[in-house]
Amino acid sequence: MSDAEVQISMFDRIGGPVTVDRLVESFYQRMDTLPEARTIRAMHAPDLGQVKSVLKRYLTEWTGGPKLYSVEKGHPRLRQRHLGFAIGDSERDAWLTCMRGALEETVADAAARSDMDAALTKLADWMRNTAGNPHDTGAGRP
Ligand code: HEM
Structure with a gap:
């Protein structure tokens, strides 16, 4: 691969750890205050400290930065981790x-x-995991 073809990760494109930190803080600040986010805010613990730190680590890894999530939590299995919450449109x-x-x-x-x-x-x-989600229409689910 020539120098011109070197892939820049999404992590670097958005601005690295500083941006991931600010992004997640801003995201939960909005979830905490926007009326349209009231239902999903209520699914979360009163204190958002823990989930903020996990989402920062997840997004760091998912955007191609250091593998801060899987070293601690293993394979993300993110959809499975959300099955306890009713997520529709x-x-x-x-x-x-x-x-x-x-x-x-x-x-x-x-x-x-x-x-x-x-x-x-x-x-x-x-x-999304509620009835009618196109991902769930296949066989193999109880
Ligand atoms: C689509 C609507 C979504 C809803 C309503 C939702 C809701 C939630 C809730 C209620 C939790 C548990 C929080 C707690 O333990 O207090 C959680 C955890 C989490 N969510 Fe979501 N989520 C959504 C989408 C996403 C997406 C798109 C991502 C990825 C970018 C994501 C990443 C995470 C991560 C990394 C965790 C922590 C999982 C762990 O403990 O390892 N979520 N989410």
Whole structure:
């Protein structure tokens, strides 16, 4: 691979650890205060400290930065970890509203912001687990 083809990770494109930290703080600040996020806020513990720290580690790894999540938690199995919470279209939309505001506020590079938005939208879509989710229409589920 020539120098011109070296891949820059999403982690570096958005601004590394400083941005991940600010992004997650802004995301939960929005979840904590936006009326449209009230339902998903109520799914979380009163103190968001723990989940903030886990999401920072997860996003660091998921964007191609240091593997701070899996060393501690193993394979993310993120959808499975969310099965205890009823996530449908409106919960996904509330989550994305908080995340999009946080991306706007903290990721300066417009192309990186839009790529992050697209990737997180897919992930949030996939997290839905209530009846009628297209991911659950296949066989093999009780
Ligand atoms: C789509 C709507 C979503 C809802 C309603 C939701 C809700 C939740 C809730 C209630 C928890 C548990 C918090 C606690 O323990 O207090 C959680 C954990 C978590 N969520 Fe989500 N989530 C959503 C989407 C996502 C997405 C798209 C990601 C990835 C970018 C994500 C990443 C995480 C992580 C990393 C944890 C911690 C899991 C662990 O303990 O290892 N969530 N989420």
